Amino acid sequence: MDMMYFCLVPKLWNDTIDAHRHAVREAVLDATAALVSEHGPTSVTMSQIAQETGIGRATLYKYFPDVEAILAAWHERQVREHLRQLELIRDQAGSAERRLEAVLESYALMSRGHEATALATLVHRSEHVTDARHQLAGFLQTLIAEGAAAGELRDDVPPQELAAYCLHALAAADSLRSKAATRRLVKVVLTGLHPPT
Amino acid sequence: MDMMYFCLVPKLWNDTIDAHRHAVREAVLDATAALVSEHGPTSVTMSQIAQETGIGRATLYKYFPDVEAILAAWHERQVREHLRQLELIRDQAGSAERRLEAVLESYALMSRGHEATALATLVHRSEHVTDARHQLAGFLQTLIAEGAAAGELRDDVPPQELAAYCLHALAAADSLRSKAATRRLVKVVLTGLHPPT
Incomplete structure (x- = not known):
């Protein structure tokens, strides 16, 4: 990325990151809700949630510990x-x-x-x-x-x-x-x- | 104790033992209730309860594990x-x-x-x-x-x-x-x- 560009529009860029994070978080919650309502709350795993959300497990762990x-x-x-x-x-x-x-x-x-x-x-x-x-x-x-x-x-x-x-x-x-x-x-x-x- | 005596009145003797056990049990519960109302339920120990009831700790443990x-x-x-x-x-x-x-x-x-x-x-x-x-x-x-x-x-x-x-x-x-x-x-x-x- 061009550093100059980054410096000119930091706010817009941060907003974009925030919006992206928010969207991922919401998608994780939705996927978890769907899995819980299908399988019950005790049998859901982080791997299933990552798969259902369409993100990597490593990414999921950046959002939630468990x-x-x-x-x-x-x-x-x-x-x-x-x-x-x-x-x-x-x-x-x-x-x-x-x-x-x-x-x-x-x-x-x-x-x-x-x-x-x-x-x-x-x-x-x-x-x-x-x-x-x-x-x-x-x-x-x-x-x-x-x-x-x-x-x-x-x-x-x-x-x-x-x-x-x-x-x-x-x-x-x-x-x-x-x-x-x-x-x-x-x-x-x-x-x-x-x-x- | 005379074995003959014991065999002749086993029921009475058993009733006496039962009544004694019941009395000890009730005394333990009363002593614990008194200690709890004075000190709160989390700070009461088995030793205090034994002392308050007037029985030995070993005896108390025959009645209750904790x-x-x-x-x-x-x-x-x-x-x-x-x-x-x-x-x-x-x-x-x-x-x-x-x-x-x-x-x-x-x-x-x-x-x-x-x-x-x-x-x-x-x-x-x-x-x-x-x-x-x-x-x-x-x-x-x-x-x-x-x-x-x-x-x-x-x-x-x-x-x-x-x-x-x-x-x-x-x-x-x-x-x-x-x-x-x-x-x-x-x-x-x-x-x-x-x-x-």
Whole structure:
């Protein structure tokens, strides 16, 4: 490469490298997700991932030290994407109660995804999951406070406690076999947010 | 010891040995519980436990291989006792709804015990805890079905799903600082069991 050229457009060149690295990383995560969903998370190897991504094993090791690190990065991406989806749902039009219902239902359906369960044993309670749960609890709390102020939801219990109640109760979705059962669970959780009769 | 005597009353003698072993075992569990609540579960040693119980270390090792085994046995005893207490509460007089409320409140208050949380990291999801949760879920399910039949509780969701909802939602008690907050949580969970308005 011409050194002169390199010096004139360093920013563009760096951007290109960054974009390339990002693309490789994303491709690795996608390939790993595909392998995991086909073979299960414990039987996937670095060689398979390299082959599936179409890069050399040596290159793959420059990006990730082992399969576990790839799974953790993939899981982090999933959690981030889920949170973004939930934020979009939250920001739709409608009453606080309707938006809360939509958020809770989407969250419950995401939680019962089979990858989520299979990976939970590998990824444990990692930091990004804890962060995401805090963010989610925070925005549920805001929605619940809005609903309480509008007279739609109960105001005899602090919104923070009600948000924790929602997240814990919805964890029951893990053991539910059908989407219909998950929707029933969301209705029950929402009923709990209403003023007692 | 006179062999003749031994042969004439073997059952009585065996009962005596069993009772003695049981008493030593219970004393070890009590001493360990006291040490754990004073120093935390990770800093307790076999020597301390032997000293506190008033038996020799060699004797202690005949009962338990290590501190972890003692903690597991102690935790199992706690869980069994809690379950028995909940059954007593369940079998009191009153409507299904009132008894359910009493059971849920006791369970929630037990769950937030500081030993429970400190030990959870050591004892993990052991088999006896899973068994106890199944038993508890089973008897909540029966109470909920009774309440639904009496028209006190909702009948649009299977009692099994409602029992799972209760147990998961009450896990939020872990993060609550006060008994008052725990009681609020129980009220919210119960509201969820009522027919939707």
